[in-house]
Amino acid sequence: MNDLTIIRKNLFRKKLRAILLTLSIMIAFLIYGALGAFYNVWTAGVDMAAANRLITVNRINFTVDMPIAYFSRIQSVEGIENVSHANWFGGYYQEPRNFIQTFAISPEAYLESYPELVIPPEQRADFIADRTCLLVGVDLAAQYGWEVGDRIPLNSNIWQQDDGTSDWDFNICALFDGDEEEIPANYAMFHYEYYNESLAFNRDRIGWMVVNTTDPDLNDQVARDIDALFANSSAETETTTEAAFSRAFLEQVGNIAMILLSVIGAAFATILMIVGTTMVMAINERTQEIAVMKTLGFPAPRIFRMVLSESILLSFVGGLLGLGLATLIVEGASSALAGFLPGLSMPMDVVLTAFGLMLGLGLLTGLGPALSAQRLSIIEAFNKH
Amino acid sequence: MTALYTLTDLSKKYTRGKETLTIFEELNMTIDQGDFISIMGPSGSGKTTLLNLLGGIDRPSSGAVDCEGVRVDKLSEGKLAKWRSAHVGFIFQFYNLMPMLSAAQNVELPLLLTSLSSKERKKRVETALDIVGILDRKGHRPAQLSGGQQQRVGIARAVVADPKVLLCDEPTGDLDRATADEVLETLQLLNRELNKTIVMVTHDPAAAGYASRQLHLDKGRFVEREAV
Numbered sequence: 001m002n003d004l005t006i007i008r009k010n011l012f013r014k015k016l017r018a019i020l021l022t023l024s025i026m027i028a029f030l031i032y033g034a035l036g037a038f039y040n041v042w043t044a045g046v047d048m049a050a051a052n053r054l055i056t057v058n059r060i061n062f063t064v065d066m067p068i069a070y071f072s073r074i075q076s077v078e079g080i081e082n083v084s085h086a087n088w089f090g091g092y093y094q095e096p097r098n099f100i101q102t103f104a105i106s107p108e109a110y111l112e113s114y115p116e117l118v119i120p121p122e123q124r125a126d127f128i129a130d131r132t133c134l135l136v137g138v139d140l141a142a143q144y145g146w147e148v149g150d151r152i153p154l155n156s157n158i159w160q161q162d163d164g165t166s167d168w169d170f171n172i173c174a175l176f177d178g179d180e181e182e183i184p185a186n187y188a189m190f191h192y193e194y195y196n197e198s199l200a201f202n203r204d205r206i207g208w209m210v211v212n213t214t215d216p217d218l219n220d221q222v223a224r225d226i227d228a229l230f231a232n233s234s235a236e237t238e239t240t241t242e243a244a245f246s247r248a249f250l251e252q253v254g255n256i257a258m259i260l261l262s263v264i265g266a267a268f269a270t271i272l273m274i275v276g277t278t279m280v281m282a283i284n285e286r287t288q289e290i291a292v293m294k295t296l297g298f299p300a301p302r303i304f305r306m307v308l309s310e311s312i313l314l315s316f317v318g319g320l321l322g323l324g325l326a327t328l329i330v331e332g333a334s335s336a337l338a339g340f341l342p343g344l345s346m347p348m349d350v351v352l353t354a355f356g357l358m359l360g361l362g363l364l365t366g367l368g369p370a371l372s373a374q375r376l377s378i379i380e381a382f383n384k385h
Numbered sequence: 386m387t388a389l390y391t392l393t394d395l396s397k398k399y400t401r402g403k404e405t406l407t408i409f410e411e412l413n414m415t416i417d418q419g420d421f422i423s424i425m426g427p428s429g430s431g432k433t434t435l436l437n438l439l440g441g442i443d444r445p446s447s448g449a450v451d452c453e454g455v456r457v458d459k460l461s462e463g464k465l466a467k468w469r470s471a472h473v474g475f476i477f478q479f480y481n482l483m484p485m486l487s488a489a490q491n492v493e494l495p496l497l498l499t500s501l502s503s504k505e506r507k508k509r510v511e512t513a514l515d516i517v518g519i520l521d522r523k524g525h526r527p528a529q530l531s532g533g534q535q536q537r538v539g540i541a542r543a544v545v546a547d548p549k550v551l552l553c554d555e556p557t558g559d560l561d562r563a564t565a566d567e568v569l570e571t572l573q574l575l576n577r578e579l580n581k582t583i584v585m586v587t588h589d590p591a592a593a594g595y596a597s598r599q600l601h602l603d604k605g606r607f608v609e610r611e612a613v
Contacts, residue, residue: 001490001506002497009485292481295442296495296542297470299463378442 003302007310010286018314021278025318025361026325028271029354033326035260036350042256043246052081053113054211054219055245056226059236062249063088065205066235068196071106077225079218080211084109087207089195091154091168091188093144100140101187102154104195107135113210116179123148123174131194134170137185138177143335146172154188160200168198211239268357276365279311283369290373291381304374311366312359319358323351389549389582390416390439395448397434408434409605411448418549421576421583423596430602432586433554439584440473440552441465452550470498474543474581478555480535482527488538489514489523495546513541517571533564540571544581551575553585557592569595 012018056074058064071085084106091102107128111117119127119135127133134154136146146152150172160166170190177185196203213222223239230237240248283290290303327346334344395412398405408431416422416439424432437443438450441457450457452472460468474495482491489510496506514520517537527535536556543551553572557565573595575581585596593599601608 001486001493005490006483006486009483013485288481289483292477292483293494294466295440295469295475297466297468297498299466379437 003306003309007306007313010306011310011314014282017278017282021275021314022318022321024271024274025315026322028267029319029322029358030326030329031267031322032264032357033323033346033350033354034329035264036353037326037330037344037346039256039260040347040350041344050116050212050242051216052213052219053242054213054223054226054239055242056209056211056237056239057207057245059227059238062208062245064235065202065207066209066237068204068206070230070235070237071206071209073229074209074211074226077222077229079213079215079222079225081214082109082112082212083209084113085192085206085209086110086189087192087195087205088158089154089156089190090158091156093152093154096155096157098144100154102156103187103189104192105189106192107189110189110210113212116183117176118179119174119176127174130171130173131191132169132171133173133190135174135176135189136172137187138175139184139186140188141172141175143186148172148175159195159202161198162200164200168194210242268361272361272364275311275314275361276368279314279365279369280372283307283373287376287381287384290376291378294376294378300374303376304370307373308363308366308370311369312362315358315362315365319354319361323354387418388415389418389420389453390414391449391451392416392438393449393451395438395450396446397431397438397443398446407605409602412605412607414607416550416582416584418582419576419580420598421573421585421596422598422600423585423587423593424600424602425587425590425593426602431605432602435602436552436554436584436586439550440475441469467498470495470546472548472550474546474548474551476536476539476543476551476553476556478558480527480532480539480559482535482538482542484527487524487526488519488530488534488541491527491538492541492545494542499546509545510541513545514538516544516575517541531564532560533567536560536564536568537571540568540575544575544579548581550582550584553583553587555587556585557587557589562591565589565592 056066056070058066065087068085071083074080074083086106087104089102089104091100092098093100111119111124111128127135134152141147151169152172153167153169156166156168161168168190177183192206211222211226213219219241223241226239227237290307293303294300323346330344330346392412392414395414396410397408398410399408400406408429412435424435426432434443438445438458439452441450441460445458448458455468457465457468482488483494486494489507492510492513493506496509499506501509511520511523514523517540519534519537519541522530522534522538525534527538530538536559540551540556551572556572557568560568569592572583572585576583576597583596585592587593
């Protein structure tokens with residue numbers, strides 16, 4: 001037997017109470033872990049944004065397209081290293097629930113815009129040369145078991161071809177991956193020309209342009225020059241940094257950070273009050289036992305540590321269970337949501353923050369009872385009983 | 386006989402609001418090594434207060450509590466806790482065992498304050514439980530033991546660290562006559578065979594009869610009676 005035995009036995013002496021407390025803490029950390037993981041992947045675009053990358057969209061809204069002619073005109077702006085363009089294709093494989101994020105791009109320029117995308121050189125060449133090639137992210141390929149050489153159809157629920165169908169046939173001739181683990185590789189890209197020439201309507205329009213500047217310090221100037229170029233036209237533009245664009249895109253849905261913070265904050269505030277009150281009650285019930293321990297010669301600081309450790313242990317037991325469950329849920333949802341939320345996993349910063357919260361919760365709920373136990377007068381405690 | 390405790394001009398007063406309550410004043414007493422003293426007296430006479438002062442869990446208002454040259458009343462809280470763990474064993478009326486620990490774990494508690502290894506602790510616990518005749522119940526929790534068995538565990542806990550003095554506050558107050566006699570015989574055994582100094586507060590004249598010195602505390606003064 002050691003102090004930990006006493007701490008553990010004290011904590012679980014009333015099993016139902018201990019289980020309910022553990023469950024309530026577990027739920028708080030389950031909410032925190034799961035929402036933290038979702039938030040992390042949701043905002044990944046902001047974190048991954050390159051400093052010298054700008055996005056030019058239609059000033060009305062990023063879902064409204066622009067004439068393809070803009071792509072040529074923009075090249076003349078000073079401070080630009082590379083320009084590419086892309087269109088949202090949407091797309092699904094075999095049935096609508098198999099949603100595939102697919103973009104029609106200017107192949108060579110787009111890959112130059114995103115040097116973090118890693119493609120074997122021969123496959124890169126094949127992609128650029130073959131108009132019907134589908135460049136597939138490795139995670140997406142793994143999800144559907146696709147390999148280089150496969151021929152697959154993709155349907156679009158937005159676009160129609162001249163012949164009235166909405167099926168596009170593709171050769172998978174190249175796979176890409178990110179040069180870092182966090183870079184999503186769960187989408188596909190194909191030639192803009194293949195897309196544009198097949199369209200039944202809305203030809204010669206582009207969704208957005210990706211502009212790489214020669215120096216991030218020139219970003220503001222380049223953005224101003226681009227937007228000035230198309231001022232007072234039928235499709236005015238708005239150019240922002242990639243990070244600002246990603247942030248604005250997320251804010252369309254709402255202030256996710258605030259919503260998540262409110263939910264997590266409410267959960268933890270409730271747990272703090274429940275666990276805090278219960279710990280105070282639990283220690284009050286044990287006043288005489290603490291007095292006996294002091295009588296036997298247990299020094300006050302050791303009693304303080306034991307009571308504080310009890311609430312920290314409770315917090316870690318509940319917290320680890322919650323975080324573990326959240327990880328299981330996130331990992332389980334990862335493949336099912338790969339099309340919508342690529343790279344969904346339990347991020348290390350969420351895990352580390354959770355550990356900090358467990359410690360904080362344990363300290364906050366245990367400090368009061370531990371101080372009371374430390375200061376407890378043996379005589380008063382015995383007289384009380 | 387060697388003096389274990391020397392109490393000199395010991396006073397204890399409590400202040401409640403503007404009122405000062407004197408429990409005893411200028412009490413002088415010597416307790417020798419190997420004494421078995423019973424202290425009787427009416428409620429409020431200060432029996433338990435005296436026991437608390439001897440055990441260093443309360444401090445006198447004035448006077449000195451000397452135990453083998455150590456001024457117990459002058460020790461800091463930290464040193465007092467250490468002194469208690471090494472020198473004094475406490476036996477309570479209501480046993481005061483930890484309900485979530487087994488009999489053996491309850492007895493082991495004071496040994497957690499020593500540097501003994503786990504193996505040595507286990508050996509000492511079994512010896513203590515054997516002395517009080519309850520080794521076969523070592524795995525039982527207090528709730529699974531009778532009152533007499535619980536008090537035996539309490540006695541084992543008090544002696545396991547081998548203190549010189551045992552302070553007993555109504556050790557048989559919650560027991561029937563037969564069980565009380567068994568417990569008192571155990572205390573007598575500890576006094577005679579292991580030379581433990583025992584100071585026992587009791588209301589029970591029969592229990593007091595087991596002591597070698599019987600003191601009666603009344604109105605702050607001791608009256609000594611001949612042991613039967």
